[in-house]
Amino acid sequence: MPHQAEPVTAERLQKVLASAGVGSRRACEDLIFRRRVTVNGKIAKLGDKVDPATAEIHVDGQRVITDTKLVYLAMNKPRGVVASMDDEKGRTELADFLNTFEQRVFHVGRLDADSEGLLLLTNDGALAHKLMHPSYGVSKTYLAEVEGPLPRAVGRALQSGVELEDGPAKVDSFRLVDTLGKVAQIEIVLHEGRKHIVRRMMDEVGHPVLRLIRTAVGPIRLGDMRPGGFRHLSNAEIAALFKAVGD
Numbered sequence: 001m002p003h004q005a006e007p008v009t010a011e012r013l014q015k016v017l018a019s020a021g022v023g024s025r026r027a028c029e030d031l032i033f034r035r036r037v038t039v040n041g042k043i044a045k046l047g048d049k050v051d052p053a054t055a056e057i058h059v060d061g062q063r064v065i066t067d068t069k070l071v072y073l074a075m076n077k078p079r080g081v082v083a084s085m086d087d088e089k090g091r092t093e094l095a096d097f098l099n100t101f102e103q104r105v106f107h108v109g110r111l112d113a114d115s116e117g118l119l120l121l122t123n124d125g126a127l128a129h130k131l132m133h134p135s136y137g138v139s140k141t142y143l144a145e146v147e148g149p150l151p152r153a154v155g156r157a158l159q160s161g162v163e164l165e166d167g168p169a170k171v172d173s174f175r176l177v178d179t180l181g182k183v184a185q186i187e188i189v190l191h192e193g194r195k196h197i198v199r200r201m202m203d204e205v206g207h208p209v210l211r212l213i214r215t216a217v218g219p220i221r222l223g224d225m226r227p228g229g230f231r232h233l234s235n236a237e238i239a240a241l242f243k244a245v246g247d
Contacts, residue, residue, distance in 0.1 A: 010049040013039065019052070020066045021235050022059060036060050063242035064235065071103050072238050073121040074220055075230035079211075083111050083119060094121070097228055108132060108217070109140075109193055117142075117214035118222040121230070130245035131218070137191045138244050139172060141216035142198050146207040148184035150176060154205050158188070162204045166194065169201055183210065218244040 017028035017037070029046060031037050037044040038058045050057065052066035065072070075097065077083065085095045085106065094107060098121070108120040108128045122128055130136050154174075161170035169192055177185040184207070188198060199209045215222045219240035225231065233241075 009051045009053060011052060013037065013044055013048045013050050013057075014046075016050055016052045016055070016066050017057070017059070017064065019068075020057075020064050022064060031059055062236075062239040063247055065238050069103065070124050071105050071122060072124065072233040072241075073098075073105060073230050074222075074225070074233055074237075075119045075121060076222060076225040076227050077111055077116055077119045078227040079116040080113060081228075082113050083107050094119075097230065110195060111214060112196060112199075115212040115214065116227065117212075118217055118220065119214070120217055120220065120233075127241065127245065127247075130247070131241065132193060134191065134193060136245045138218045139189050139191045139216075140193075140214060140218075142188045142190075143177065143213045143215050144186050144188060144198060144202065144209050145183050145211040146186060146202055146209055148179055148182050148207070150179070150184040150186070150207060154207060157205050158201060162201055164194075164200055164204060169194070169197060171201070187215075 013032060014025045014028040017023070017031070018025045022028055022031070032044050032046050032048070035043050036059055039048060039050055040056050050066075052068070055066060057064045057066055075094070077094070080092060082091045082093045084093045086093070091113070098105065103123050105121040105123050106128065108122060109132050111117065111119050120131070131138050155176070158171045158174050161168045171188050171190045173189040175187040177187050179185070190197070198212060202209045220233065220237055
């Protein structure tokens, strides 16, 4: 039986790991030697070759992205910007901020025009689907300014669940951050993805949202990015996202 040729795209594993920013080639060889690298679920060996576009590689259980065509971004969406790449009404949209990218990226989940803060963008459809699907339970953290003063019963009601027109909803956690005159600042964590969910829940308990900022999606935090700014996620952040969905 004739020997099957390696695919032309196959490269030495340590070179692929080094190109992905894991470390120097020598350091990556050491990781392989110490059996800390898996490829497609199997422990890798020195001398292994992989296709960086298709191989599923983990180092110490953490996913390493080796396909250079994949893009993972965090953006601080300003208030008034539509979370769309092609808004039919001609409003200010995400594409107005991201026209420097050759790859077409799409936003992960919703963030309505009146809301601001962290929005993830990627061209990795499989990961995006898992991040958005409620069965994976990826949490989202919001900082909201609402009409105050805020009785303690509000937090209890949100945590035990409120009834909305499309079914019950509850928060994973609730915290009063600050009170500024007749405005209360609260932090809400939930893994729901329904449209306007935070605004609708706060309306239901009688404290409408005045300003809403998403500060985190799973392990990714907004940080001090300026409104309209964006950045590439680090290898550690990408690995943390895969871990959040069980990959």
